[in-house]
Amino acid sequence: MNPGGHAPGLSRAARIGWTRTAVVVGLVLLLELLCRTHVIKPLTMIPPSVMAVELGRLIAAGEITDDILQTASEVGTAFAVSVLAGFALGALVQALPRVRRAIDPLLASWYAVPFFVFYPLLVALFGMNVLPLIAIGVVFATPAMMLSTIAGLDRVPRVLRKLARVHRMSPLQEVALITLPSAAPHLFTGLKLSFAYAFIGVIAGEFILSGGGLGYGIAYAYESFENRKMYALMLLVLLVAIGVNGALHVWEARLARRRGHA
Amino acid sequence: MSSNAEADSLAHATLRAVTRTYPGARPVHALGPIDVDIARGEFFSVVGPSGCGKSTLLDVLAGLSAPTTGHVTFESKPVAGQVPDGVGVVFQEDASFPWLTVHDNVAFGLRRAGMEAAETARRVDYAIGFMGLRDFAHAYPAQLSGGMRQRVCIARTLVLQPRLILLDEPFGALDQQTRLLMGDELLRLWRETGASVLLITHALDEAAMLSDRVGVMSARPGVFIDLVTTGWARERDSRIVSDPGFGVVTARLWSSLRAESMKAIGREA
Numbered sequence: 236m237n238p239g240g241h242a243p244g245l246s247r248a249a250r251i252g253w254t255r256t257a258v259v260v261g262l263v264l265l266l267e268l269l270c271r272t273h274v275i276k277p278l279t280m281i282p283p284s285v286m287a288v289e290l291g292r293l294i295a296a297g298e299i300t301d302d303i304l305q306t307a308s309e310v311g312t313a314f315a316v317s318v319l320a321g322f323a324l325g326a327l328v329q330a331l332p333r334v335r336r337a338i339d340p341l342l343a344s345w346y347a348v349p350f351f352v353f354y355p356l357l358v359a360l361f362g363m364n365v366l367p368l369i370a371i372g373v374v375f376a377t378p379a380m381m382l383s384t385i386a387g388l389d390r391v392p393r394v395l396r397k398l399a400r401v402h403r404m405s406p407l408q409e410v411a412l413i414t415l416p417s418a419a420p421h422l423f424t425g426l427k428l429s430f431a432y433a434f435i436g437v438i439a440g441e442f443i444l445s446g447g448g449l450g451y452g453i454a455y456a457y458e459s460f461e462n463r464k465m466y467a468l469m470l471l472v473l474l475v476a477i478g479v480n481g482a483l484h485v486w487e488a489r490l491a492r493r494r495g496h497a
Numbered sequence: 498m499s500s501n502a503e504a505d506s507l508a509h510a511t512l513r514a515v516t517r518t519y520p521g522a523r524p525v526h527a528l529g530p531i532d533v534d535i536a537r538g539e540f541f542s543v544v545g546p547s548g549c550g551k552s553t554l555l556d557v558l559a560g561l562s563a564p565t566t567g568h569v570t571f572e573s574k575p576v577a578g579q580v581p582d583g584v585g586v587v588f589q590e591d592a593s594f595p596w597l598t599v600h601d602n603v604a605f606g607l608r609r610a611g612m613e614a615a616e617t618a619r620r621v622d623y624a625i626g627f628m629g630l631r632d633f634a635h636a637y638p639a640q641l642s643g644g645m646r647q648r649v650c651i652a653r654t655l656v657l658q659p660r661l662i663l664l665d666e667p668f669g670a671l672d673q674q675t676r677l678l679m680g681d682e683l684l685r686l687w688r689e690t691g692a693s694v695l696l697i698t699h700a701l702d703e704a705a706m707l708s709d710r711v712g713v714m715s716a717r718p719g720v721f722i723d724l725v726t727t728g729w730a731r732e733r734d735s736r737i738v739s740d741p742g743f744g745v746v747t748a749r750l751w752s753s754l755r756a757e758s759m760k761a762i763g764r765e766a
Contacts, residue, residue: 394590400561401586402606403579412609416596493637494595 281466290467299452299468306437306448309365313372313433318426320373321380325425328381329388345378350436354444368440368448375436376429383425387418420490427483434476508534508570509693510558510661515567516718517553526718528553530567533712533721535661535693540684542696542704544750545714546758551697554719555665558695559586571661585659589666593638593649599625600634603652610657624652627689628682644675648682655686662687664696668703676700677735680707684734701754705746706737713753716760723753 245253263283269275270282281289293299328335350371357367391414399409415422441450449468456465516529528550535541545551556562558569560576569576571584580586593602603624607617625634628648638646647667654662664683668676680703687694698704704711705727713723727746729737737743 392590392592394588394592395594397561397588398586398592401559401580401584402609404609408609413594416594419596494639 278462281462283470285463286466286470289463290470293464293467299449299471302447302449302452302468303471305365306441306450309368309437309441309448310372310430310434313369313376313437314430316369316373317376317429317433318380321377321425321429322384322422324377325381325384326388329385335385342378342382350374351440351443354440365445368437368445371440372433372436376432379428379432380425383421383428384418387421387425388414390421391417420487420494423483423487423490427480427487430479430483431476434479438472509537509539510535510569510571510695512554512558512564512569513567515554515557515564515569517550517557517562518565528557528717528719529564531720533724535695538691538693540687540694540696540707540709542698542708542711543714544698544701544704544711544754545719546716546754546760546762547699549714549717549757550719551699551714552665554714555586555663555695555697559584559663561586583660584663585654585657585661586663587647587650587654587665587667589669591638591643591646591650591670593646593653595638598635598637599630599641599649602638602649603656605653606657620656620658624656627655627686628652644671644679647671647679651683651686655690658690660692662690662692662694664694666697666699669699676703677706677738681734683707688731701747701750702738702743705743705750706733706735711746711750713750714757716757722757723749725749725753 266275266280267282267284270277270280270285328338353374354367354371357370361367361370395413395417396409399413404412437448438450441448442454443450445451449472453465453468453472456462456468511534512531514529515531517527519525519527531554533541543551543554553562557564558571558576560569560578560580563578571581574581594605597605600621604617604621607620612620625631628651630645630648630652633641633645638649641649647670651667667683668679671679683694683696684707686692696704696707708727709729711725711727712721713725714720715722725746728742
């Protein structure tokens with residue numbers, strides 16, 4: 236007898252995972268059904284299975300390889316710059332309380348600013364190339380890493396800093412052996428958010444302002460009524476975002492479980 | 498040789514005319530003047546009202562905080578600016594590293610010191626066994642109780658084989674039974690290592706049970722108002738609480754401390 240009504244041998248986390256998967260699969264199947272029965276018109280949306288087949292064909296034919304590489308390099312560069320700059324600036328601000336008091340309100344209202352309006356300025360600064368798009372990704376993603384770094388460093392227990400002195404660590408050793416591992420969960424959240432913001436910034440930038448990349452490909456397909464290609468590219472963007480975020484989430488959960496936070 | 502110099506050469510650690518004032522718009526005189534010697538192999542405890550400077554005393558002796566006046570020595574060498582080699586500190590707060598297993602927590606200091614792997618393994622294995630953590634060697638601190646985490650911190654200090662162990666209310670967060678048992682572990686550790694121990698505690702019974710000598714501090718700025726020698730044999734454990742002498746020692750500690758504790762909470766004795 237199984238009084239809880241749950242599958243025997245499954246942990247709570249596994250049950251939640253399976254439920255989540257079932258909901259997503261159910262929604263995809265519902266969408267497939269609505270498209271196949273023309274409740275949703277073919278001009279509005281194509282069935283998910285057709286999107287997947289078209290995506291496979293585009294990849295196999297190499298039609299979108301350049302776009303994938305361009306977007307990947309832009310997102311990767313924006314992400315790397317954001318993480319490094321966000322960590323350095325966060326550590327600096329955390330160490331300087333007066334500076335922190337001064338810029339706290341600016342950081343808090345950062346995401347209320349529509350940075351895309353600065354695109355002409357970025358083009359004037361960097362030229363008509365990928366740099367303005369990377370700059371938009373960096374501008375979007377850096378504050379997330381900064382805020383997470385500040386939060387992480389704030390929460391390094393004072394007793395561990397004292398312990399570093401008991402072990403006669405140099406400042407550099409203290410950072411490597413105490414500060415970074417202690418702040419790791421917050422830094423990890425910063426990585427996750429920075430990737431998401433860099434991805435959003437770059438794709439949105441390409442969509443509106445670029446001549447290449449996946450965002451541009453979606454916009455171009457939309458304007459040329461290439462429904463299949465447009466949805467296939469949208470599916471690819473969605474899969475990458477969910478895949479990377481999911482992988483980081485699994486890694487983060489493992490880290491949290493070790494520390495008893497899950 | 499002056500009498501002070503003679504005493505210093507016999508003592509394991511000394512504090513001479515030590516004061517500590519925290520600077521600021523309104524400087525706070527937290528401690529002293531303190532004059533005390535801790536003999537080699539002695540178990541010395543410090544009790545006192547809240548905020549009397551007990552932890553400041555430990556910080557100054559450990560080299561974590563510089564005295565405003567006076568001087569501190571450990572093994573006849575001045576303690577200045579950093580924690581001397583041979584001194585181990587256990588804090589009241591949980592200072593285990595949550596990202597390391599119990600084994601790696603305990604091995605931390607030895608690995609940093611570049612000790613050979615086989616010797617590290619031997620010492621860590623002994624310390625983990627000594628503190629009753631063998632079944633949890635591969636667990637993370639989050640999977641342990643508060644008492645077990647504190648034992649991890651003690652084991653991490655123990656493996657470094659300190660000659661002076663400074664303990665800042667290490668059992669403060671534990672229940673009474675666990676504290677008694679941890680006290681037994683601490684006595685066993687003290688006997689086996691031959692180290693000198695300075696224990697800061699707010700629990701009079703703990704100080705009376707564990708110590709060779711107990712220093713009673715006044716309300717802030719903390720100075721020693723009584724030094725009580727317990728006279729216990731080195732071979733002792735928590736069962737000493739049933740000894741008639743235990744009540745006598747505890748009563749003396751309380752009679753010395755009562756008026757100071759009243760002062761600390763703003764009431765006349």
